[in-house]
Amino acid sequence: MTQASTDKLREIVGRLPTTRDEDWKYTDLSRARDITSRWLDAGAETVAAETGDEIDRITGSIDATWFVIANGELRLPAEAMGVTAERLDDVPAADNALAELNSALLVDGLQIRIGGAPEKPIGLLFVDGAADAATSQARVEIEFEVGAEGSVVEYHASLGAADHYANTIVAINVGDNAVAHHLRIQARDLRHVQTSRTTVSAGRDARFDSAGFDLGGGLVRNDLVVDIAKPGADVSFDGLYLAGDGQHIDNHTRVDHRVGPAISKQEYRGILNGKCRCVWNGKAIVHEGADGTDADQANHNLLLSEKAEIDAKPELEIYTDDVKCSHGTTVGQLDETALFYLRSRGLDRQHAKRVLTHAFAAGLVSRVPVESAKDAVSSLVEARLAVIIHSDEDYLQ
Amino acid sequence: MLDIKNLKSRIGDSEILRGLSLSVNAGEVHAIMGPNGSGKSTLAQVVAGHQDYIVTGGSVTFNGRDLLELEPEERAREGIFLGFQYPVEIPGVNNAYLLKAALNAKRKHHGLDEIDAFEFLKLAKEKMATLGMDPKFLNRGVNEGFSGGEKKRNEILQMAMLEPELAILDETDSGLDIDALKAVAQGVNALRSPERAIILVTHYQRLLDYIEPDFVHVLSQGQIIKSGDKTLAFELEKKGYDWVREAANG
Numbered sequence: 001m002t003q004a005s006t007d008k009l010r011e012i013v014g015r016l017p018t019t020r021d022e023d024w025k026y027t028d029l030s031r032a033r034d035i036t037s038r039w040l041d042a043g044a045e046t047v048a049a050e051t052g053d054e055i056d057r058i059t060g061s062i063d064a065t066w067f068v069i070a071n072g073e074l075r076l077p078a079e080a081m082g083v084t085a086e087r088l089d090d091v092p093a094a095d096n097a098l099a100e101l102n103s104a105l106l107v108d109g110l111q112i113r114i115g116g117a118p119e120k121p122i123g124l125l126f127v128d129g130a131a132d133a134a135t136s137q138a139r140v141e142i143e144f145e146v147g148a149e150g151s152v153v154e155y156h157a158s159l160g161a162a163d164h165y166a167n168t169i170v171a172i173n174v175g176d177n178a179v180a181h182h183l184r185i186q187a188r189d190l191r192h193v194q195t196s197r198t199t200v201s202a203g204r205d206a207r208f209d210s211a212g213f214d215l216g217g218g219l220v221r222n223d224l225v226v227d228i229a230k231p232g233a234d235v236s237f238d239g240l241y242l243a244g245d246g247q248h249i250d251n252h253t254r255v256d257h258r259v260g261p262a263i264s265k266q267e268y269r270g271i272l273n274g275k276c277r278c279v280w281n282g283k284a285i286v287h288e289g290a291d292g293t294d295a296d297q298a299n300h301n302l303l304l305s306e307k308a309e310i311d312a313k314p315e316l317e318i319y320t321d322d323v324k325c326s327h328g329t330t331v332g333q334l335d336e337t338a339l340f341y342l343r344s345r346g347l348d349r350q351h352a353k354r355v356l357t358h359a360f361a362a363g364l365v366s367r368v369p370v371e372s373a374k375d376a377v378s379s380l381v382e383a384r385l386a387v388i389i390h391s392d393e394d395y396l397q
Numbered sequence: 398m399l400d401i402k403n404l405k406s407r408i409g410d411s412e413i414l415r416g417l418s419l420s421v422n423a424g425e426v427h428a429i430m431g432p433n434g435s436g437k438s439t440l441a442q443v444v445a446g447h448q449d450y451i452v453t454g455g456s457v458t459f460n461g462r463d464l465l466e467l468e469p470e471e472r473a474r475e476g477i478f479l480g481f482q483y484p485v486e487i488p489g490v491n492n493a494y495l496l497k498a499a500l501n502a503k504r505k506h507h508g509l510d511e512i513d514a515f516e517f518l519k520l521a522k523e524k525m526a527t528l529g530m531d532p533k534f535l536n537r538g539v540n541e542g543f544s545g546g547e548k549k550r551n552e553i554l555q556m557a558m559l560e561p562e563l564a565i566l567d568e569t570d571s572g573l574d575i576d577a578l579k580a581v582a583q584g585v586n587a588l589r590s591p592e593r594a595i596i597l598v599t600h601y602q603r604l605l606d607y608i609e610p611d612f613v614h615v616l617s618q619g620q621i622i623k624s625g626d627k628t629l630a631f632e633l634e635k636k637g638y639d640w641v642r643e644a645a646n647g
Contacts, residue, residue: 335485336448337485338485340447340448340469341481341484341485341487342487343446343468343469343470343473344445344469344470344472344479344481345470345473345495345498345499345502345555345559346470346473346474346499346502346506347470347498347499347502348470348502349468349470351498352470355494355495355498358489359489359538362490363489
């Protein structure tokens, strides 16, 4: 794939979304622009950071057929049982600057077809980080064939200590009667910026069952866009974001119900401590004629510090009558009644707070859609929570 | 064991306890009865250390120590147990975890080693069997989705595991069918011993058919207005609370 000229790249970078765009009101991509510009100024050379055994550690933590995309370069697994994988040649025309940047700088795209019911999940490890500031792109297209059932685990991780901007696109097509389990784990370094866009197209009577865990990253923006164009689809997605000092995590979701009947359910939860900001924006559009739609969205946030900020916005647009839609958003602190209950049993205040905070996250961890990854997710969440909870003095009062 | 002298307490702007005095010795079972709003639950919450109840006067000592100075968890570790009128549902924290954490917090306080997993499970299952609880409840979220009766049994299970020196049971009988009531009463009676004391806070005399109190006190407008033995409970059942109130005023 030929890469675009530096001038063209600078022009695209200049058009990346800004906080003047409604969808990007709370998330400022200046850092992504800055990192990309510095990288272009330095000749757009990416010298990979020392990986050590980080890649092995991650791929060893979840039993899957792993495809490693390191700084945009693809390493195919020795053996991919039950799936067809090849480099992606054709990238569809980009409809926004982030996708343009992705197309313009893409080194290796990946295309995977899942038929039948492969025994192991497909693992996609996006691991980025160079010796100096750099930017990298990844694009993966996944096709679940008619009637197939399989799992995909996206794992976004960082290497090295330099600033980095990673821009990822994953497009999932769930064929008629197919069942897709999807897990996204984002555990990037705080110096890293990530924009990730996952698009899902659900076929007739298809099921898409997803959960995302944001456990790291300095500036993170995830877009999950689901399109229901055939009846009978059953789509559910959860998200858990844990943010501590210096983090900004933005989750935007959008579901288009174009036909009914179909179900979409989403539940996002956030635990924020220290000076950080999170954004949840859940949009569900029930188009004209999409009768029998059942759309439900929930977002619950636990703010453990006065310095933490959440911008939560449910958006329902309904253009038909026969629908069942609901949404609920809560922002709060730990329940004092529950705290007293635990303390009255002898647990000290810190212990009681820790227990309740973990419990708040546990609900989503227990629903991880990829069974073989449950333990790994659980320990990552526990570990991250331990860091976040102890990072802030406020919490211990 | 427990000495309450002229205790005054308010929540927000409303004064609830208006000079309450009560003395409870080891080995005794006291029943505190009274109409709604008389301050029964407030008394239980103040002794357990709920922060919303502000103590404005009087004293509470437990084995000679000033109880009001202690945090709720310290009171629990010292041997005070409050059975909640409305046990709290805590999804995501399993029952076994809480029981073990509570037990270990107390053991640590008394300089004992943590209980080992095997011993814990054996003890919990033993106690559950006597309360007619399915061992499956150990792996469920604390009170999560429990019926009213299951929640109260769960409170008694916690009490049975912790073996408190002083147990205060706040309306533990409310909302129970007869089987649950018997199971709860059996759990409480099993705890009776010359070293322990129990305070039953109740609206009705019914519970006292199964747990025989040594003393019955009538609480009205934040004060104990009459004390007696168990026959007082029968009299209250027959004549209602107005009878004591009038007698006290007259």
